[in-house]
Amino acid sequence: MVQLLFPHGQACTHALAVQDRIAYWEAQNASGLVGLRCTTHAEEGLLVRKRHYDLGPVQLTEIHGNQHVIERPRDMLKTHPKDSIFACLLLQGRAFFLQGEDCLALEAGDVVVYSTDRCYLYGFATAMHQVVVECDAASLLGQGYSQRPDKAIKVDRFGSGWSQMAVELKSAVLGFLQNPALESVDAVCLRCRAALHLLACQRPLEAEGNEAWRWRLQQAEVYIQDHLDQVELDAAEVALALGISVRHLNRIFAHNDSSTADWIWRQRALRAEQEMQRHLGRALSLGDLSCRLGFASQSHFSRVFRRYFQMSPSDYRQSLLAGRP
Secondary structure (H helix, E strand, O other): OOOEOOOOEEEEOOOOOHHHHHHHHHHHHHHHOOOOEEEOOOOOOOOEEEEEEEOOOOEEEEEEEOOEEEEEOHHHHHHOOOOEEEEEEEEEOEEEEEEOOEEEEEEOOOEEEEEOOOOEEEEEOOOEEEEEEEEEHHHHHOOOOOOOOOOOEEEOOOOOOOHHHHHHHHHHHHHHHHOOEHHHHHHHHHHHHHHHHHHHOOOOHHHHOOOHHHHHHHHHHHHHHHOOOOOOOOHHHHHHHHOOOHHHHHHHHHOOOOOHHHHHHHHHHHHHHHHHHHOOOOOOOHHHHHHHOOOOOHHHHHHHHHHHHOOOHHHHHHHHHOOOO
């Protein structure tokens, strides 16, 4: 019997007094989504409802409402900090999105991707229905996340350079909302994070030929990044998560002049380097770090790290402390 996942949160303004609806909606957003201000000129007042699913690395919030505007002003970046990447799938209505100097006109079927650590204004000119897909920025893009979008990215329904990822995102999200089976959560998260990573980094598949293997490679890379701390992570586990054979998976990684196993160990070494840089000047046990990143032992950690950085982890840390990265 399929076990269904119930929403982790729901909210609706319909039963409230008109004068109380905006304050209620702003409080709901601040606690469950992101700090916003809201206004409406609709004669009937603000009529909105939402349901929220917490899938762990991915948050899904489905919203229905009438005409209104939401804003994340500069003061709220400090009072309600949130560093996430949002993808809003507009399923019904017309809208506009303003971030920085760009104002995007949106129609039903479009997707807009943006960072919540920057101010924005999002207005709905008509009755609306959208799904917000949320991922933590550091988790999605890495600790440095230098590739975060500095302005909103629009993916329209007419086949722009990112349309394939938008289709994948919509397929995963809408399929889950129609049938929120607990057993599908891991697959939904993987598809959402892989698509959102490409969208946020502005790496359209079509620009490189639109081969199916590129999408599989992106999914594999995201799965590996999300499971680097698991000692048992190997090619067989990644292949199982993607629903393909190990042989097929290794052929995909061969396009990157690598094997799946080599890619996993390389990413673990890179994560270790990032952790040492992040904890520079603070106590960091290399034994604990090797265990946390899935290495079999500290000596194993040292051998793998030396393979990619031509020095041991302890020597690398000393070079950082001496100002010679």
